[in-house]
Amino acid sequence: MIKPVDHIHAMAPYALADLGDADTVSLAQNESAFPPSPMAVAAGQAVLDQMPLYPDPDWSDLRAAIAEVHNLDPEMVLCGAGSMELISCLISAYVGSGDQVLGTDYGYAYVASATAQVQADYVQAREVDLTVSVDDILAAVTPQTRIVFVCNPGNPTGTLIPNAEIIRLRDALRNDVLLVIDQAYAEFSDTDQNPAEIFALAKRGDTVVLRTFSKAYGLAGARAGWGVFPPEIASEVRKVLNPNNVSIPSQIMAAAAMRDQAHMQETVNRTAAIRDRFANECRALGLTVPNSHTNFVLIRFADVETAQKADHALRAEGLLMRGMGGYGLGDCLRATICPQEIIDRGLAVLRKVMS
Structure with a gap:
C-alpha cells in the first residue's frame, strides 16, 4: 500500500x-x-463560451474592480479560490516545522488545518465573552509565533472589536510577526467601522487583510476571495498559489458584483x-x-x-x-x-x- x-x-x-x-x-x-447581483449573473452567463480558455492568472479586471471600490493599489490585491486558499498559501509561505500560528478560542477552524499541513503548531488565545481580546493575544505570543490570525467580525460568534483594537494589536506585535485579519463578514460591519483604516495596515509590510465574495455578495459557489497584501508578501504567496485558481465566470461575476455595491x-x-x-x-x-x-x-x-x-x-x-x-x-x-x-x-x- x-x-x-x-x-x-x-x-x-x-x-x-x-x-x-x-x-x-x-x-x-x-x-x-x-x-447575487443580476449584473453578476448576466456577466457570468455571457462568458460561458470562453470555457475552452484558461482564466486570467492576474485577475486583471477583478483586481481593478476591487481597487476602484476600495481605493486600493491593484498590485496589492491577490485573489484566491475563496479566502481559504489565501489562508493556506500564507501559512505555506511563512510557517514551517517548529513555528507557531496564533489564533483565538473561536477563530476560523480552517486555520488549524492549514497549520497542521506544514507541521507547525496552532495555538489559541483566550477570548473574553465570546469576543477577541487583544491583551490575551499579546500574552500568548511566543518567540515561535510567525502569524497571528484574527477574525473580525468573528465566526462563529458574530462579535466585533473596534478598528482601534486591531491597530493597537499591530503596533504591539513584533515586526517579524505577520498579522492576518480575516474579514469574511466585514461588509456587514463596514458602515460601523471605516475599512480603509484596516486596509492601510497592509502598507506597513507586516499585515494582510482577507475578504470574500461568498457572504455579502452571494457568490459562495463561485469560490472567489481576495486580500490586500504588502508587495513583498504577495510575491512570496504567489509562488504557492495555483496560477489559474479562479475560473473565468467566477472572475467576471465577482468583478460585476463588486461594481454593484x-x-x-x-x-x-x-x-x-x-x-x-x-x-x-x-x-x-x-x-x-x-x-x-x-x-x-x-x-x-x-x-x-x-x-x-x-x-x-x-x-x-x-x-x-x-x-x-x-x-x-x-x-x-x-x-x-x-x-x-x-x-x-x-x-x-x-x-x-x-x-
Missing part, C-alpha cells in the same frame, strides 16, 4: 457542515439569504433586519445571543442537553443549524440568516423546545 507522509496521515480531515438530505433546509453554511448593500440591510429581529425573538425565549455583525447568529442554550434537544427538533422539521461542539461550544447552535419564512419556521421550533 502507498503510504501518505506521517503528519498528513495523523491529521483529522477538516470538519465540514452536516447538510442533511435533499429534504433538509440548511442554516449551517453562512451562505447568503439572497441571490447598491445590490450588495441591499443584501446586507435585508439580512441584518431579519437577523436582528430573530436575535431579539430568541432572547425573548430566554436564550443568549451575542450581538452579531455578520449574516448569522450564535444561539446559546442553558446547557448542552437543551442545545441537542433543539437540534433534534429542528432536524425533525427539516431544518439544520450548525452544532458548535467542535469549538468547545456544545451548548450553542449557529443559525445562518435565511429568508424570513425559513427563519420563522426555525423560531417556531425553538419556541416549542423552550416551552
